[in-house]
Amino acid sequence: MSNYPLSYKLSWLPRFLKPSLGGDRHGFAVSSAMLIDPPPVQRVRLAFIGDISAVANSGTPEFDPMISALLASADLVVGNCESPIVERPRAVLGTRLGARHAMTERFLADAVAAAGIARDKLVLSLANNHALDQGVVGFEETVAALDRLGIRTIGTVAGGQVQRLAAGPLSIGFAAFTLWRNAGEEAFQGRVSMASDPAEWPREALAELDLVCAVPHWGWEFRHFPRLGERELARRLAGHGVGLIAGHHAHVVQPIERIGRSLVAYGLGDFLGTAFARQPWPGRIGSILVVDISADAGTRGAIAAYRMHFFMRLRAGDDERLVALEGLKGDLKRKAETRLGVIFPGPRS
Template sequence: MSNYPLSYKLSWLPRFLKPSLAGDANGFAPAAGTPMDPPPKQMVRLAFVGDISAVANRSAPDCDPAIRALLGSADLVIGNCESPIMDKPSAVLGTKLGTHHAMSERFLVEALAAVGIGREKLVLSLANNHVFDQGVAGFDATLATLKQLDIRTIGPAATGPVERFAVGPLALGFAAFTLWRNADESLFAGRVSMEGDPARWPREASAGIDLLCAVPHWDWEFRHFPRAGTRALARRLAGHGVGLIAGHHAHVLQPVQRIGEAIVAYGLGDFLGTAFARQPWPGRIGGIFIVDVSAEADTRGAVAAYRLYPFVRLRAGDHERLATMEGVGVR
């Protein structure tokens, strides 16, 4: 069984049709900032994108060249793999209706090529509520396919709460976890990280890491402002040494906040549509969170600059077109 409260379930459709602006709007930061001025001479660039799914796409998306260039400028791209990867879904009816997610290997490969993300630069989180939409077999197939494609993953419980990656001269740690699940807890236990309390992460897991990043699947869907509990968890993560947080699950853009030296992007929306093909606004607006990290000896691992770049997903036949806000006349 899922772990959604009844009030959450009852509010899903109204909030999908009209995302909520309710909540505490105080204490947030500008969508762009330069904590280090002047910028360091040597930096590593990270690009965080939102949820990736094939629900709203039957073929690879079209992509504005400016978005391709932005993603191509990153040394590492981190996203959330919202759909199990398998060619023959087991939940046939649910997959057709869009309640159960699935995408083929071919779709993923063609979509990555279309948006200009090299597989060697990609890291995908599997810590989300849809990861068992096609059962344990779908989860196992996803792991096998991503390994075959040489795409790195974060979030499987077997690899521990913090994954370490070398990016240029830096050692970066990523802690991906989900607070939500669409299936029984027994499926997630031992397979996908649900440990959102940094006090329970082994201390040695972050030893020698220049910057510890969290990639949580948290908060309630279709709310533009994070709930008080989500903001409290962000403060707890920051208090335990997490310097960068990029969240998923809300399916709409949420604001950025600075907590001491830590930078938090609460929700990046969808990168490729996870809901119905004719999704209403503003669920079509997503964000690409660009973060430049210092690789200088005296500021190693510190965030030098960040910017949340909004974009919009438009319909183009059987797939989506990713466009800049300027490209659709929004400034």
């Protein structure tokens, strides 16, 4: 059984049709800033993308060259694998109705190549509510497929609560977890990380890290502003030394908050559409969070600068075409800029 409250379930369709701008709008940060001036001589670049799924694409999506160039500039690209990777769905009816997710290994490989992301630089979280949509066997197929593709994973129990990855000269610990499940807790235990309490993370896993990054699957979908629970958890994570938090699950862009020296991006939206092929325009706005981390001796592991880069997922026949905000025109661009102006205070460049 899933762990969604009834009020959440009842609000899903209304909020999908009309994503909400309601909630507390206070205390959020601008969408880009330089935090170390002058900038460090040595830097490592991380790029965080949103949820990845084949739901809105029959074939390979198209990518704006500006987006591909941006992703190619990163030392690591971190995203959320929202759909199990299987050759044939086991939950056939649920998959056809859109209640269960699935994508093929070929689709993911082609999408990653089209986006300009080198596989050895891509890191995907499996800590999300859809991880067992195709059953335990589907989860195992997903892990095996990503291993064949040479794509590293985070958010599995087998990998540990904090997984250490090298990014240039830096050692970064990634703690990915989900607060939501589409299946019973027993099925998730031992497979998908639900370790949201940093006080319980093993100390040895945190030793000698330059930066700890949390990748939570949290919040309520189709709401542009995080709820109190997510903001409280972000403070708890920051209080335990997590310097960077990049969240998923809302399927719409959410704001940034700075908590001391920590940076929180509550929700990046979808990278590839995950909630039906035809989606209201606010849900088609996505973002890429680019964070430069200092590798200089005096500021090693500190966030030197960050910027949210926004794009829109447009239809191209049966597939999506990702266009940078700068490339949009007319009413759609004006609507997107107006909405982003509500979510992010101040200038966005």
